[in-house]
Amino acid sequence: MIQLDLNNAASFLSQDWLTSRQDRLEKARVMLEEGNGPGGDFTGWVHLPRDYDKVEFARIQKAADKICTDSQALVVVGIGGSYLGARAVVELLRSPNYNLKKKDTPDIYFVGNGLSTDALIETIELVKDRDFSVNVISKSGTTTEPAVAFRIFKSLLEEKYGKEEARRRIYATTDAHKGALKGLADKEGYEEFVVPDAIGGRFSVLTAVGLLPIAVAGIDLNALMGGAAEAMEALAVPGLDNPAWQYAAARHALYESGKSTELLVGYEPSFRFFAEWWKQLYGESEGKEGKGLFPASVEFTADLHSMGQYIQQGQRIMFESVVSFQNSLGSYTIPNDPENVDGLNFLSGKPLSFVAEQAMRGTILAHMDGGVPNIIIKADRRDERTVGQLIYFFEYACGLSGYLLEVNPFDQPGVEAYKKNMYALLGKPGFEEQKAALEARLNG
């Protein structure tokens, strides 16, 4: 299971950093367990690894198998939580070069998560001459970015295969009962999967939202859910040795001591998008009412040669949370160089992972010496089970953290602000007055 090493944060924390938060953690635990705290209607993720819909789960796997058989590419239409979780898991467990690699499973393209014309045209070029399917993921079906992309890729499918076959290549992950996409899916007869009411986007990776693309990448869903279930059981047990309690309490204590920024640190390029998923999870859950740690991320050792200087000697505003996977999947031995041109023969014959391990250990001490507390989150081998554990660990600790911070960790009231302005500026019917006011400000 996930373990926490706080040895390199302890000197920055008061002696009672954990015990003084015990009562609040226990209250938070009960609120998550019973769904009766702020945002309690959105705690469906808490027991998801136990209570998930087994029938739908089997359908997801079957749909993935069909896509693997009839498609060279899957186009995933979704934004925010409707793509970050899937992309995070696919990159972490397969590779950020997943689409480049030789493999038995389809390429996966994530679209509808922005408004770049050039990125859209590029993806069209990459898929249009190949057999492909579309997984459109949207609770409402009316969010601008995915809705526009779905119009386009639906048309592409219909042009390529005709309306009937296109319908069989569209998988709609949407509200169970209502909404524009639900209505269309019912009418057209798309295979449908559910975005549950009780689970917000950023907590949805282990629902159909994340699982269908993840399964198409050939990732073992049972192992992933199994890992999450293990974490669910372990982290439900109250106590000061609970790693989620420790993580939530340590980051809250560091926040209260004046740190404004948490840096999630990974040592694998494949971890980059998992960090993006984490940023949404924590930033959107905590960043409200003028509160919350600013979530940022780095990829070491690469970024030790870019952000490293700042972390070592810049403003002392951050702490680091380092995710460390035990052992690499593969192994590579550093070759000997008879001429020892680079002076590194003292490493010859050693595994590269040994060098990486020492780089991590050395960095943690260096940064601690520079005044940056380090929390180390130790995970096992980078496989499905471990990633399932890690997802649940971060989700559960996020729920606890939000309650320690005394916010509703499950809403996102600030996300509407840009949308309203955008709708008005786009000339959406009903926004005429706002449009005039905004244009006046922009031109004034």
Place this chain on the structure above:
Amino acid sequence: MIQLDLNNAASFLSQDWLTSRQDRLEKARVMLEEGNGPGGDFTGWVHLPRDYDKVEFARIQKAADKICTDSQALVVVGIGGSYLGARAVVELLRSPNYNLKKKDTPDIYFVGNGLSTDALIETIELVKDRDFSVNVISKSGTTTEPAVAFRIFKSLLEEKYGKEEARRRIYATTDAHKGALKGLADKEGYEEFVVPDAIGGRFSVLTAVGLLPIAVAGIDLNALMGGAAEAMEALAVPGLDNPAWQYAAARHALYESGKSTELLVGYEPSFRFFAEWWKQLYGESEGKEGKGLFPASVEFTADLHSMGQYIQQGQRIMFESVVSFQNSLGSYTIPNDPENVDGLNFLSGKPLSFVAEQAMRGTILAHMDGGVPNIIIKADRRDERTVGQLIYFFEYACGLSGYLLEVNPFDQPGVEAYKKNMYALLGKPGFEEQKAALEARLNG
């Protein structure tokens, strides 16, 4: 040329934010111009777009042509400034999916910028059965990450082609006179390019360090350098309407007013690594002596659905610097949907870029209303000339910014700390005592 729009930052700045910094900016300008300020030995980039070595420039283009002829892939070995600039420009001008796209130029793989065993093995798999060349970029030749990677890819080349042909496929970008890699390159007869003494890694993208990989991607070096030269001329002119003066002064004023974090905002997925290059440039130049803005980045509109909540309502510690390219390269018209399922027919027939433009305008106002100052950096069409301008703009403004902050913007003393610890823990000869001490702390 690059232009600054400060209308959405003005209300957060005192009336004299610019005039009160005029004298300091003028002093900074002179120090950059004459190379006599702190770190003045590393201001070779200031006149580089005029003074660059035209003979070497032609050799770079010729080497790139050879690589395009005899290689399906180029492996670029380098860390920090020895890969970020090239990767940033290749992604921004070609695509983050450059390696996936059909094209006339070789794939490019960046290695030696970390210690991940799995990423290394993956890249070996991706290139070993194809014709490839190696560009090793290291001033010393002894930095651990690139040195280890170079050992491995040099061996691969030698196994594949024999020693003699391998030599013709290795391009060494290194010190002009000394160092391990220089010695090896001389002895083996590699084609050599120069990492200039007077230009630090993070300012080196327009030297051979960046230009060879950039040229291999089919990017027009003359246009890129031409854009940089235009910016050099324009930004050398002192005055309060100089956009680099404005950017340096505005961010310094916001820093002094209490903002700790600068978010670089792009609206194109292809901008993601340019933002990483920018983070190194500013973070490493300013993050010292407990000072400096923490550099972070987001990709909109995608991240409006992840980091957007925090930016709108979290701690009020940041401002945004938005890089806005005028017009997309391509154009795509939003199709009509007779049934208007998503309610977006008010956009039918409009170009997608219009929607993106309104999203940006709406977001800037929303964030400003949320207490986040917005600086808008307006660039022309996303082409070589504009990117050359943008690179020089950020470099020059960074030099000014460092001097306003009263640091040496051209050193990076904090980068050594992790290296020393790592060497000791790895058992490098000469570090025995430190090793024992560090192990004791780690086990303690």
